[in-house]
Every structure is written in C-alpha cells, then in structure tokens.
Amino acid sequence: MKMWSGRFSKELDAGVNDFNSSISFDHVMYREDIAGSIAHAAMLGARGIIPAEDAQKIAEGLRGILADLESGALPFDPAAEDIHMFVEQVLTERIGDAGKRLHTARSRNDQVALDLRMYLKNQTAEIYASVRKLTGVLLTKAREHLETVMPGYTHLQVAQPVTLAHHLMAYAQMLARDLGRLSDCYERMDVMPLGSCALAGTTYPIDRSMTAELLGFSAVSQNSLDGVSDRDFCVELGAALSLIMTHLSRFSEEIILWCSSEFHFIELDDAFATGSSIMPQKKNPDIAELIRGKTGRVNGNLSALLTMLKGLPLAYNKDLQEDKEAIFDSVETVKLCLGAFTPMLETMTVKKERMRAAAARGFINATDCADYLTRKGIPFREAYQITGWLVKMCIERGCTLETLPLQSYQMLCPAFAGDLYRAIDIGTCVEQRTATGGPAPSAVAAQIEELTARLSAL
Numbered sequence: 001m002k003m004w005s006g007r008f009s010k011e012l013d014a015g016v017n018d019f020n021s022s023i024s025f026d027h028v029m030y031r032e033d034i035a036g037s038i039a040h041a042a043m044l045g046a047r048g049i050i051p052a053e054d055a056q057k058i059a060e061g062l063r064g065i066l067a068d069l070e071s072g073a074l075p076f077d078p079a080a081e082d083i084h085m086f087v088e089q090v091l092t093e094r095i096g097d098a099g100k101r102l103h104t105a106r107s108r109n110d111q112v113a114l115d116l117r118m119y120l121k122n123q124t125a126e127i128y129a130s131v132r133k134l135t136g137v138l139l140t141k142a143r144e145h146l147e148t149v150m151p152g153y154t155h156l157q158v159a160q161p162v163t164l165a166h167h168l169m170a171y172a173q174m175l176a177r178d179l180g181r182l183s184d185c186y187e188r189m190d191v192m193p194l195g196s197c198a199l200a201g202t203t204y205p206i207d208r209s210m211t212a213e214l215l216g217f218s219a220v221s222q223n224s225l226d227g228v229s230d231r232d233f234c235v236e237l238g239a240a241l242s243l244i245m246t247h248l249s250r251f252s253e254e255i256i257l258w259c260s261s262e263f264h265f266i267e268l269d270d271a272f273a274t275g276s277s278i279m280p281q282k283k284n285p286d287i288a289e290l291i292r293g294k295t296g297r298v299n300g301n302l303s304a305l306l307t308m309l310k311g312l313p314l315a316y317n318k319d320l321q322e323d324k325e326a327i328f329d330s331v332e333t334v335k336l337c338l339g340a341f342t343p344m345l346e347t348m349t350v351k352k353e354r355m356r357a358a359a360a361r362g363f364i365n366a367t368d369c370a371d372y373l374t375r376k377g378i379p380f381r382e383a384y385q386i387t388g389w390l391v392k393m394c395i396e397r398g399c400t401l402e403t404l405p406l407q408s409y410q411m412l413c414p415a416f417a418g419d420l421y422r423a424i425d426i427g428t429c430v431e432q433r434t435a436t437g438g439p440a441p442s443a444v445a446a447q448i449e450e451l452t453a454r455l456s457a458l
C-alpha cells in the first residue's frame, strides 16, 4: 500500500508503478537520504516539534538501516516508489510510530533536492581530485619534455615548432579551468533546501540553520519555491563535466593520431592498448577512442537536463525526476574516463626522435626565415613573399630551407647572410620564443611553475 493511498480507491497499476518508480537509479543516494533524515529528526527533536525520545529512536533506526544496506542484509525493494519512501517505510516497520513522525515539516520535494545536492557535492569533490591528479601527471610529464621538440599544427598541417611540454601544458591549462568550474558548481550546490517542504515552507517552528550545520552546508536556500525546483546545479555540473570530456576527447583524438604509424610520436603501454581479433599486427588505442565516443553521451545528458527544465512551471514537477539518470550518468562516465585516461597517459612512451624528425619536415621554420629578413630591415609582408618563393624553390628541388644553398637565398634577396642557418635551426626557432606563454623551455618552465603554484594555493 502506498503511503499516499488515503484519497485513492484503487491500487496503482503495476506497470504505472514501475514507470513512476525511481528507486532503480536513486537508491545510490541512500547514504545522503539517511544522513538528511537523521539531521532533520534531530532538528525536529531540538525544536520540540517531535518528542526528543522519538528523534532518538529515529536516529537509531536510521543508523540500523544504513548498516543493513551497507552489509547487504537489507535489499532495496524494486517496487518502492523511490529511495525516500523506501527508507521511511522500512523505518516505520522497524520502530513503529516514531518513524511516522519523521516526515513532519518535510516533503519529498525538498528531501530529493537535499539528497541530490549532498550526493553531487561528494561526487564533485571526487571528480575534482581526479582532475587534479591528471593535471599533476601533465605537469610531471611537461617537466620531463621541456626540450622535446615537436611540430605544432594548424589545420592539422605542420605550422611552427613547439615542444611536447608546451603541448601538454595547453591541456593542463584547460584542466585548471575545469577545476575552477567544479569548485564554482560546488559552491552553488552547497546550499541547503530542506524546510522548503512541498513548495511553501511550513508553519512548524523549524530551525533550518541547525539542519544545514548538521549536514555541513554553508548556506540555506532563501526561497522555498526555488529551493524545490532549482536544478541549475545539475546543469552547471553537467556543463562542467561536458567540458572536461571535451578536453579529454580532444586530447584522445591527438593520442589516437600520435599512435598511428604515420605519426608514431608515442607508444601506449601494452596494458593500455588492445589487439585486433583478426589482424595480428594491430595495437589499438581503444581507451582514447572510447573516451572520445563517451563525450557524446555526456553532452547528450547536458542537453537532456536543459530541455527537461526549459518548460517547467514552478515549483516541483515530476519531470524533475529525470534529472538523476542524466547527471548520474555524466558523473559515472567522467569518473570512468579519468580513471582510464590518467594511467594511460602516465605510462605512454614518447618517441622524441620521431617528433623532432617530423618537426624538421614541412618548412616548419618558414616563419622564422621571414622573421630573419624582417630583422635585416625588410618589411614583414615582403619578407613573407620572398620566403614563399624560397619554399616553392625547395619543393621544386626536393630540398629543405636548411639545405638550400646560400647563393639561392641571395638570388632572391641580398639581405640573406651566413647567419641565416642558425636562425632557421629548429632548436633556435623554439628557444627564441621566450615571451610568456611561448614554447621556449624557459617560458614553459615558468608556465609550469605558475600553474604548480596556482594549484597548490587551492
């Protein structure tokens, strides 16, 4: 029998019960639900809204339920409407009348908002720690590869030389912003909605600050309608998770390219790659591909959340139950992906010679050749054009800017002299880009220090 069966003359259709029920996915919030109820009961007892001994019995009963759920002695009832009803029902079965007093001055509408905020606060903190760990791995790798020259690309065409450290630090910067977004989300999640009740608060003399304090919240919600219908925190977290996935996905795409025999910039550890069922030579970057693929579902979840909310009138509507599967899936997916990505990156082998050889192709130093002429007093646009002719000449002769004889340079522009070859040396091209944010080892070392300091101040 449903707790709300009083005004009904028939039992709920079994199919509708399944359709309506959320316990199959909201049972993961059992700890938060129980902790929320213990705090609520303590507050009711302290305010004399329920007898102190009932508050005591409720707390003991709930602790027993928690222990039995943790040990597996108490299975979740799949026919229960949701985790909130389930816990309350078991409590009442176990302790009788006192259990029936727990829901005084509360509604499932504020209860679910509370549970979800508590659950997602914990998950956000967990994901934060994982992103931070990955950032640490990137910083370590970057320190090792300050001098590892590689081609930088635009349009996936060789553009200008950079270093692997510089490239890795670009991702470290993205992840640092992800950390900022996660702590922003956390701050707005950290608001206690209990006491909003169904939508219009309550006439009982509750103490919301006490409940908030017991549960470790920094603030209480200031509007009961908003308290039960706000899911901005799910959307914000969903968006932050989408961006984390987007960063992992772009990185994964590069790892996939770098593993190919055409690039062969890196080799994944055997423990983090897979074989083919038919082609014996294959070593596939499945992890990176799966992360790239899973980004789609996390983006889909964000879109589902936004779409679910956009037409909802205040306050609670059952549509809101759809928030959980979407955000839980994003949370689990991101945890899974970070758990696989971080050790994959940590254990990969870098093929420094291959990176350097690739950087020597594709006239990667053409900009530096033009810059050389500019330093000799030729206007940049003219220098650019002369260098274009030189590249064309090299392509026709099948040589590179480094191997083209000085006479050929001087034929096009007499400003060229013997110091040209040092100026267009790939090492020089990288080393001289010393301004803040540039790939020169000194600049990247400074970048690593800056980010390390920023992270340790968090």
Ligand code: ARG
Pocket (backbone or CB within 6 Å): 022, 026, 081, 082, 108, 109, 112, 316, 318, 320, 321, 322
């Ligand atoms: N399972 C519900 C949810 O996830 C809990 C709130 C139900 N409230 C209600 N008035 N039916 O949203």
